[in-house]
Amino acid sequence: MxxxxxxxxxxxxxxxxxxxxxxxxxxxxxxxxxxxxxxxxxxxxxxxxxxxxxxxxxxxxxxxxxxxxxxxxxxxxxxxxxxxxxxxxxxxxxxxxxxxxxxxxxxxxxxxxxxxxxxxxxxxxxxxxxxxxxxxxxxxxxxxxxxxxxxxxxxGDVKGTDRIVQDTTEVPFPFTTGRQLLEHCRREGTSIAGIMLANELSWRSEDELRTRLLHIWAVMQECVENGCTRTEATLPGGLKVRRRAPALRSRLREVDAAAAATGQPVPDALHAMEWINLYALAVNEENASGGRIVTAPTNGAAGIIPAVLHFYARFVAGADEDGVVEFLLTAAAVGILIKENASISGAEMGCQGEVGSACSMAAAGLCAVLGGSPEQVENAAEIGIEHNLGLTCDPVGGLVQIPCIERNAIASSKAVNAARLAMQGDGEHKVSLDQVIKTMRETGNDMKIKYKETSRGGLAVNVIEC
The missing domain is CATH 3.30.1330.90 (D-3-phosphoglycerate dehydrogenase; domain 3)
Known part of the structure; x- marks a missing residue:
């Protein structure tokens, strides 16, 4: 597989x-x-x-x-x-x-x-x-x-669940666990992105891969722009959820312009977090509108990886397209581990399988482009998913709006923090990514069905639809 x-x-x-x-x-x-x-x-x-x-x-x-x-x-x-x-x-x-x-x-x-x-x-x-x-x-x-x-x-004739992948392509560095992935990195003296790249060459050339990944990044950017320029005041679906991205971007641009005019830095030390929130809100409001989106790895969690990638592009010195490709390859390696050993489906795992997975992937990708070692990247991914364990999927009205949109914004900031926390260590930690993924699978299996994308529990029954 x-x-x-x-x-x-x-x-x-x-x-x-x-x-x-x-x-x-x-x-x-x-x-x-x-x-x-x-x-x-x-x-x-x-x-x-x-x-x-x-x-x-x-x-x-x-x-x-x-x-x-x-x-x-x-x-x-x-x-x-x-x-x-x-x-x-x-x-x-x-x-x-x-x-x-x-x-x-x-x-x-x-x-x-x-x-x-x-x-x-x-x-x-x-x-x-x-x-x-x-x-x-x-x-x-x-x-x-x-x-x-x-x-x-x-x-339906295939036996098993989403862990079955019907692609039998042989790759040079197969891995099904984080431990195997790190062993490949140590033996080859390369990064997680390097291992992923070598495997990707089994399907397509490096030039084609780069072109397609940069297309993914372009669609993410277009999605943010669309989410910031929509003129409708509320999202479709009946909940009348107010769009926040357009007004938020206008305010942030005013703050940046005022700072530039004075030649002084923005006084708010957490100004970058406001932009992270904006990017996530824009993507998920666009998603809720039925717009063009990138599964990252799902639509319900589609704002997290674009938000963290935008943070990288805007606030990290030296950010470039090579970094974008490295980020996406690294994030995908973590997504593969989660998909093969648990699930990215909210209907199976609850929202820990969607937002938790995306947070873990984004943390790993950011840690990699910040210069983290493979061990630090694995640690960032572990932190990202560990602190989303048990997260339920309880969409109000069956719409991907409440709590989904804000949840993406919160998880985006959490992913940045996870990467930075991992960068402060040497990669050694008590709980491995493999152990957390196993725990997520077990937690999802134990979770009541009403908390797994059925809108029969949690906020879905405690918030009046109006």
């Missing part, structure tokens, strides 16, 4: 990687399979059923819309985020889907996209089944998929 940095960081659409990106990819895979096997022309109707967390909070996450778009051939990376809702409404009003973009069939949204709020499939909380029927009502094909976090989709 093998995972690439580009598996952890992919361009998609908000508001959720597991509930929006995954279902869109699964629906597209279903129709592509029909087309590839020459069955598409025989199909006169399709029906989709969403289970578990997808059924419980799918309306708030846009899972039903994602399925409709995916069945019509849309891809999360390229779908027009500005017209996506309109496309879905047109299909609903017209009563017709254009499967794979080429084959029209009748469509009744209330009957053909079913959300099961209390039923689950066995392999994973985010399960969905697609049915294709012929002209006489006979079943042409039935296929189940699981959306296992970060936009990853696995076929």
């Amino acid at each position: 093998a995972l690439s940095v580009l598996d952890l960081f992919s361009v998609g659409i908000g508001p959720s990687s597991s509930h929006t990106v995954g279902p869109m990819r699964a629906a597209r895979l279903f129709t592509e399979g029909l087309a590839g096997d020459g069955l598409l022309d025989a199909v006169s109707r399709v029906r989709s059923e969403l289970f578990g967390s997808l059924g419980a909070t799918g309306h708030g996450h846009g899972s039903d819309k994602a399925v409709i778009l995916g069945l019509q051939g849309e891809d999360p990376e390229t779908v027009d985020t500005g017209t996506a809702d309109e496309q879905v409404q047109v299909s609903t009003d017209r009563g017709q889907l254009c499967l794979a973009g080429v084959h029209p069939v009748p469509f009744d949204r209330t009957k053909d996209v079913v959300m099961h709020r209390r039923k689950s499939l066995p392999a994973h909380p985010n399960g969905m089944t697609f049915f294709a029927y012929g002209a006489d009502g006979e079943l042409v094909r039935e296929r189940t998929f699981y959306s296992v976090g970060g936009g990853f989709v696995v076929d």
Whole structure:
């Protein structure tokens, strides 16, 4: 099995990687399979059923819309985020889907996209089944998929969970534990990013990898800009959550301009933290709006790594594109460890699996570009995830807004602190990253289902939706 940095960081659409990106990819895979096997022309109707967390909070996450778009051939990376809702409404009003973009069939949204709020499939909380029927009502094909976090989709016929990766590419430095990763670094005399780079060359050239990682960074930057320039006063979805990023950026720019005019530094010693908060808020408000986003490693936690990367680019002397590439490669190594040994899915682990994972990855990436040794980087990652253990996923109204948006801002600052704390040591510490990842998995398994992205516990039931 093998995972690439580009598996952890992919361009998609908000508001959720597991509930929006995954279902869109699964629906597209279903129709592509029909087309590839020459069955598409025989199909006169399709029906989709969403289970578990997808059924419980799918309306708030846009899972039903994602399925409709995916069945019509849309891809999360390229779908027009500005017209996506309109496309879905047109299909609903017209009563017709254009499967794979080429084959029209009748469509009744209330009957053909079913959300099961209390039923689950066995392999994973985010399960969905697609049915294709012929002209006489006979079943042409039935296929189940699981959306296992970060936009990853696995076929229902595959045994196991998201720890199964169907890429059998052999890499020169395979690792499934932090200990193995550090052993590679010591033996080769290189950094964690160096090990990752060597493995990435099994798929693509260094030039192509660099180009694609810098594209990821460009999308992150564009996401922040979009989040800071939206004109709508509140976020969609009914909670009427007020946008804060545009006004916050205006205030911060005024502070910077005043300081520049006097030639004096900004008097607030924690001014950089305000910018970190801004970057995270901008990304997650854009995510909540269904905008273009980078899974990092998920949409629900998509603001943390961009916020810390922006902090690096703005406030760390000597920051450059080489550092951005090193940051992303290092962060991805930690994400791979978490995905293979626990999960990045909120429906499995609670928010410790999303925000906790992103905080750990961001801490590792920042520590690396600050000059940390592999041991210090591993320590930073351990600190980042250890202090998110037990974090629940309890989105109010099933929307990726409360507490998700602020939670990203807080975790971004926590990641910076984790990196700085690790830099003050020599890399030796009592609790290893492997032990914390194992603990997160066990904690997630013990966590009640109502605290795992079902909106049946925590803030979701104690905050009035209005």
